[in-house]
Amino acid sequence: MQEIKATDDELKRIYEDIPSSYDRANRFISFNQDVRWRANLVKTALKFCPNPGSVLDVASGKGELTYVLRKFTQAYSVMVDYSENMLRHSLVEGDRIQGSFDALPFRDNSFDLVMSSFALHASDNVEAVVREMERVSRHVLAFIAMGKPDSVWKRAYVGFYLHYVMPYIAALGGAKASDYRYIYYIFRRLYTNSYYRQLFSRLLNLRVYRELALNLFYFVVGEKRGEDES
Numbered sequence: 001m002q003e004i005k006a007t008d009d010e011l012k013r014i015y016e017d018i019p020s021s022y023d024r025a026n027r028f029i030s031f032n033q034d035v036r037w038r039a040n041l042v043k044t045a046l047k048f049c050p051n052p053g054s055v056l057d058v059a060s061g062k063g064e065l066t067y068v069l070r071k072f073t074q075a076y077s078v079m080v081d082y083s084e085n086m087l088r089h090s091l092v093e094g095d096r097i098q099g100s101f102d103a104l105p106f107r108d109n110s111f112d113l114v115m116s117s118f119a120l121h122a123s124d125n126v127e128a129v130v131r132e133m134e135r136v137s138r139h140v141l142a143f144i145a146m147g148k149p150d151s152v153w154k155r156a157y158v159g160f161y162l163h164y165v166m167p168y169i170a171a172l173g174g175a176k177a178s179d180y181r182y183i184y185y186i187f188r189r190l191y192t193n194s195y196y197r198q199l200f201s202r203l204l205n206l207r208v209y210r211e212l213a214l215n216l217f218y219f220v221v222g223e224k225r226g227e228d229e230s
Helices: 008-017 024-029 034-048 064-069 084-088 126-136 152-172 182-189 193-203
Strands: 054-058 076-081 095-098 111-117 137-146 205-212 217-223
Touching: 034 064, 034 111, 034 137, 034 205, 034 217, 054 064, 054 126, 064 076, 064 111, 076 084, 084 095, 111 126, 126 137, 126 193, 137 182, 152 182, 193 205, 193 217
Parallel strands: 054 076, 054 111, 076 095, 111 137
Antiparallel strands: 137 217, 205 217
C-alpha cells in the first residue's frame, strides 16, 4: 500500500496554526518538507489504525508530530523524550514523560499507535528502539527517520550538503552553524537504507516503506507481529 497524502486544505490548516518556533533543523534537513511528511505519516498510520484510543509520540522533542497528529484525530496522546527541556517547551499541551526511546517507561501493549519523526537515527541501536516501540504498541508503528542512500553518488551528494551547505543555511536563518554539524556525523555512522528495510521487514509486518529526498529518509508504517510470527 502507498502512503496516504495530506490534501492541500489539510496542509493549509496545519500551516496556518504552526508556531513560529517550529523545529528549524528538521526544515533544513528535509528540504522544507517535514510538515508535509508528518501529515502523510499520520494519515497513512490512521488508515491502518483508524480509531486509535491512545497514541505515543516517541522521542517527541517539542511535540511537532503530536501537533500534526491532533489535526487529524482527538485520540489521547502521550509525548516521551529524553530531554526535560524539550518537554518543558512543548508546542502542545498534554501528557509529557521524560524517558529514553531505548527503554520506554510503559507496559507492553500500552498504545494503539506508536509513532516517531526525525529521531530514530540518533540512536546507536535502531533495532533496539523499534523493538521497544513494537513492545508498547498494540497495533501499528509509524516513523520517519534519516537513513543513508544505497547509491554511492547520492551518499556523496547528501553528505556534502549536510556537511558543507546545511549548517550555513541554518546560520542565515539565525542559528549557529556549529549546532547543525552534528547531523552530518550522525549520517556518517548510519547503515544504508537496504539494511534498515530488511531490519523493519524482520521486526514488523511492513505495510509501507518509502524513501524520500534523494533517499536520505525512510518512511515506514508497519503492524505489530503476533507472538506466533516473532
